[in-house]
Amino acid sequence: MRTFFAAITLCVAGFAVSAAPTAPIAPVADAVITSKGMPKKLSDFGFFTDAAGWKPNKGVELYQLNSALFTDYAEKYRYIYIPAGQQAVADGDGLLQFPVGSALIKSFGYKIDGKDRLLETRLLLHRADGWIALPYVWNAEQTEATLKVAGKRIPVSFTDPSGNKRDISYAVPNKNQCKECHSLSGAVMPIGPKSRNLAHDTLDMLLSNAMLEQKSGYHPPIANYDDEAMPLESRARAYLDINCAHCHNRQGSASNSGLFLTYEEESPVHVGVGKRPVAAGRGSGGFEFAIAPGQPDQSIMMHRLKSLEPGVAMPEVGRSLVHEEGAALLSEWIAAMEKD
Known part of the structure; x- marks a missing residue:
């Protein structure tokens, strides 16, 4: 799976050793994160030191997942910000609990005409009354991202990992659609950063930077579903966990389906x-069964995964393509x- 993590790291490293700027760089705006407002511009938060959103500010750290949610083959750049002197802690299920004032930042983009371009940056901000999700859309000049609570459609042409030319209408979710996935027992929550799904290097970074409590419980990592050296079942369960289980869990929005696709589910x-x-x-x-053993073409799960028809396709939001x-x-x- 191609990522730009290493490239961004090099970029940040190069920035760090370059000549000192003539003016001090403003820190992340903690008061903006915790305020009740919805800032119109991404730059108001100070998460990045450049206008184009590639150089994270002090305290804003890149992180990686073992297995990532599919979003129309978009590249994703994930960052964590935790206020100075505070820490996250892993709960009994391994989901990281972040202190008030924390932010999860995720930018989405494609290589278009040979250049890496960002389309949107989604924020999850932890305020005193809970988490809030906000989507920001980048301008054509790549100098600012603006709040779009109603979402937006963006025409995009790109080449997928198999070399196929793709033309899509990329969907930036509206504020309510963010809730559909980022919901647990009716409250907006982070879904990606669980200790078992954080890459080993990311866990080391969080611990060494004192951003994660040292005594947080250990949770065996889930597989990278792209890694064909891993057991088939582990890869498949990891795929379902990150792509489906944010709704299909015992407290999620699809709990009434009785289909629970978390990595830990034993039934x-x-x-x-x-x-x-x-x-x-x-x-x-x-078809009769969600999974008909030995018969993928007779399984509802595969029918819905391969469909693009509204009301049939799963996941319901976040994709306009089949993840082949x-x-x-x-x-x-x-x-x-084995068949029954």
Whole structure:
């Protein structure tokens, strides 16, 4: 899986050793993060020291995941900010609990006409009354990102990892759509940074920078679903965890489905094996089971994963393309299961 993590790190390193700036760089605006307002410009937060959003400010740290959510083959650049002197702590499920004033920053982009361009930057801000999700869209000049609470469609042409030319209408989610995924028991919450899904280098960075409490519980890492050297089932379960389990968990928005796709789920039926849908409809494709062992083409899960039809396609938001590699992985996993 291609990322720009190393490239950005080099860029930041080069910036750090260059000649000192003529004027001091303003720190991250803690008061803006915790205020009740919704700033119109991303630059108001001070998360980056450059106008183009590539050089993180002091205290804003790049991080990586073992397995990442698919979003129409977009490249993603993830950052964590925790107020100085405070720490995150992993709860019993390994989800990091961040102090008030923290921010999770995620920029999305593509290589377009040979240049890396950002389309949007999504923020999760931890305020005294809980988390708030805000989407910001970058201008054509790549000098500022502006708040778009109603979301936006952006036409994009790019080449996918298999060399296929793609033309899509990229969807920046509106503020309410952010809630659809980032929700646990009805409250907006982070979903990606669980200790078991943070890359080893990221965990080391958080600990060495005193951003994560040393005594936080250990949780065995989940697989990188792109790594074909890992066991097939581990890869498939990791894929479902990061792409589906933010809704399909016992406290998520799809809890009434009885389909729980977290990495820790032990019940085969709750993962979908031999499970009939709670409410049959066109989303089922006329098939009987979420997962029909040995028969991916007869499984509702595969039907919905391969569909682009509204009301059928899963996940419901965040993609306008079929993730061909993800579909192939899950199909191989289901095909390997013994038929009843």
